[in-house]
Amino acid sequence: MAEARFAVFLVLPTLVAIFVVVLFPLAYSLWLSFTDVNLLRTTGPAIELFGVRVPLFRWIGVANYVRILDDPLYWSSLWRTLYFVGAFVLEATVVGMGMALVLHERFHGRPLLRSLLLVPWSLSRVVVGLLWIGILDFEFGVLNGVLTRVGVIDHYISFLRDGFTALNVLVSVYMWNQAPFASLLFLAGLQSISLDLYSAAEVDGAGYWQRFRYVTLPALRPIVFLVLVLATVNGFLMLDLIYVLTMGGPGNDTTTLSWLGFQTTFAYFKFGPGTAILYTLTALCLLLTFVYHRLILASFEPEA
Amino acid sequence: MAIVAAERSYRGGRYRARSLGSRVVLYGLIVVVALWLVGPFVWLFVTSVSYQRNLLARPLALIPPEVTVDNYKMILGLIRFHAEGQASKILPSMLNSLIVALLVTALNLAIGTTAGYAYARFRFPLKTLSLFALLFTRMLPTVVLIPAFFLMLRAAGLQNTLTGLVVAYCSFTLPFTVWIMKAYFETVPAELDKSALVDGCNRFQAYAHIVLPVSGPGLMAGGAFTFMLCWNEFIVAQVLNTKPGTTTLPPVIAGMNGQINIDYSVIAASGFLGALPAVLLVLIFQKYLVQGLTAGSVKG
Numbered sequence: 001m002a003e004a005r006f007a008v009f010l011v012l013p014t015l016v017a018i019f020v021v022v023l024f025p026l027a028y029s030l031w032l033s034f035t036d037v038n039l040l041r042t043t044g045p046a047i048e049l050f051g052v053r054v055p056l057f058r059w060i061g062v063a064n065y066v067r068i069l070d071d072p073l074y075w076s077s078l079w080r081t082l083y084f085v086g087a088f089v090l091e092a093t094v095v096g097m098g099m100a101l102v103l104h105e106r107f108h109g110r111p112l113l114r115s116l117l118l119v120p121w122s123l124s125r126v127v128v129g130l131l132w133i134g135i136l137d138f139e140f141g142v143l144n145g146v147l148t149r150v151g152v153i154d155h156y157i158s159f160l161r162d163g164f165t166a167l168n169v170l171v172s173v174y175m176w177n178q179a180p181f182a183s184l185l186f187l188a189g190l191q192s193i194s195l196d197l198y199s200a201a202e203v204d205g206a207g208y209w210q211r212f213r214y215v216t217l218p219a220l221r222p223i224v225f226l227v228l229v230l231a232t233v234n235g236f237l238m239l240d241l242i243y244v245l246t247m248g249g250p251g252n253d254t255t256t257l258s259w260l261g262f263q264t265t266f267a268y269f270k271f272g273p274g275t276a277i278l279y280t281l282t283a284l285c286l287l288l289t290f291v292y293h294r295l296i297l298a299s300f301e302p303e304a
Numbered sequence: 305m306a307i308v309a310a311e312r313s314y315r316g317g318r319y320r321a322r323s324l325g326s327r328v329v330l331y332g333l334i335v336v337v338a339l340w341l342v343g344p345f346v347w348l349f350v351t352s353v354s355y356q357r358n359l360l361a362r363p364l365a366l367i368p369p370e371v372t373v374d375n376y377k378m379i380l381g382l383i384r385f386h387a388e389g390q391a392s393k394i395l396p397s398m399l400n401s402l403i404v405a406l407l408v409t410a411l412n413l414a415i416g417t418t419a420g421y422a423y424a425r426f427r428f429p430l431k432t433l434s435l436f437a438l439l440f441t442r443m444l445p446t447v448v449l450i451p452a453f454f455l456m457l458r459a460a461g462l463q464n465t466l467t468g469l470v471v472a473y474c475s476f477t478l479p480f481t482v483w484i485m486k487a488y489f490e491t492v493p494a495e496l497d498k499s500a501l502v503d504g505c506n507r508f509q510a511y512a513h514i515v516l517p518v519s520g521p522g523l524m525a526g527g528a529f530t531f532m533l534c535w536n537e538f539i540v541a542q543v544l545n546t547k548p549g550t551t552t553l554p555p556v557i558a559g560m561n562g563q564i565n566i567d568y569s570v571i572a573a574s575g576f577l578g579a580l581p582a583v584l585l586v587l588i589f590q591k592y593l594v595q596g597l598t599a600g601s602v603k604g
Binding site for chain 2: 135
């Protein structure tokens with residue numbers, strides 16, 4: 001009993017903090033999505049949280065949701081988001097796995113190369129965006145410079161002018177930033193696979209790809225699950241790169257749901273519809289986590 | 305015995321008798337991975353020590369014909385230039401970034417560590433539920449919280465203050481810190497605390513004087529990761545702290561990028577300077593960071 005009381009004493013500050021900075025804002029955002037938020041009139045009903053009067057605004061039911069679902073831009077942004085997340089998850093997982101497989105081999109300089117994995121990942125997304133502008137820009141981008149020099153193109157290309165190209169550029173730039181973390185997880189997983197399994201497979205005459213398919217991949221299943229979940233959440237979240245690279249444009253061609261929700265809330269100050277958009281995004285995200293869990297971990301647990 | 309022999313032959317086959325062809329492929333892939341990982345960051349540095357006119361030259365020289373530190377002098381206020389108004393915000397905002405990141409890190413280590421210890425060691429009411437809540441927070445798109453933060457901090461009068469940012473940043477750092485520390489404390493043998501109790505320590509002393517001093521690697525992992533996340537955060541700072549002088553570095557750099565009259569080489573210098581602290585920190589603490597993050601994630 002004394003032990004339990006001591007433990008509660010230890011976790012209490014964290015749980016209070018999580019309540020104040022995560023659970024309460026989460027519930028409050030949900031509430032906001034059902035209200036008419038007028039930033040100039042905050043005198044109405046309110047709830048007190050540690051002495052702070054948090055305004056509740058006027059309840060208008062599902063009106064915000066009706067309004068956003070009525071907007072064609074919402075639906076086109078949703079499809080774009082799904083494309084973005086799908087392409088990003090695929091690229092981050094495949095490239096992350098590929099880099100991990102290379103870094104798992106033994107070669108001179110491996111520790112150094114493993115450290116370099118941390119470089120793209122430790123940069124602020126603002127810097128990631130800037131740095132890729134330096135590579136992709138149509139006046140001073142180094143990629144244009146190199147491609148011109150080797151004769152692939154005869155004039156500089158604007159990679160962000162065509163909408164669909166710009167969307168794919170965002171996917172790849174984000175992947176550059178995030179795939180190294182997937183590699184770190186995969187590497188940790190690879191190192192924990194028993195060498196006996198490989199030698200047994202080799203005795204059975206399995207080549208590199210067969211060993212990968214029948215030994216490595218099944219053993220990495222929980223980590224694949226983790227990488228898929230993290231990449232999905234991060235894909236849905238992505239905002240900062242859009243801000244730096246495209247601002248949702250050209251037109252609305254790189255407007256994803258998170259960007260639409262963000263702009264609706266903070267550029268047009270429509271908090272009700274904005275939070276409604278962000279909430280549908282959250283629901284989608286959690287739904288996918290649940291699906292992954294069923295698909296990958298459930299089919300794996302009976303064997304383990 | 306057979307297994308041992310098989311393993312040895314496997315290792316032999318793998319490391320010694322790699323054919324010339326597969327060696328060429330491997331080293332080719334290594335070069336590609338290395339270029340992919342650091343090439344862009346190196347190019348950022350190259351542009352930051354170049355003159356814009358050389359970046360615009362056709363054909364483009366990959367090795368800059370002239371090297372200059374003028375871009376850095378401009379953003380540090382040592383050379384006057386037409387956009388010095390925006391550039392002069394860099395150093396103060398860097399100080400703000402430092403204050404916020406250090407405060408959040410200290411707060412995380414103070415309360416997240418004790419929580420991680422409790423989750424690793426004790427059974428108590430609501431343990432499973434609260435752990436699930438923490439895990440759930442990690443799976444949550446935190447962008448959905450920003451409108452609520454905006455209104456809550458506005459109501460509390462903390463908009464445009466560093467305190468407001470510190471509070472908001474705990475939402476995405478604290479769950480990670482708890483998770484990393486929990487995974488770390490699980491590797492510290494429980495006998496250590498038990499023998500401290502036998503030696504007459506109370507439970508808190510056992511934690512603070514015996515367990516905490518051997519928890520350096522976990523603390524460094526949690527601390528470096530928290531610091532990095534805060535130093536790099538952009539959207540929350542951009543939205544919450546709009547008043548001049550109250551914001552952190554990433555919004556200021558993004559602001560420079562938004563001004564069309566600033567040369568890219570100058571923006572690159574500010575980006576490189578801004579990125580350097582986090583990159584160095586991560587590289588210095590990489591061993592602990594990789595251990596902490598993979599242990600916390602692979603298990604969780």
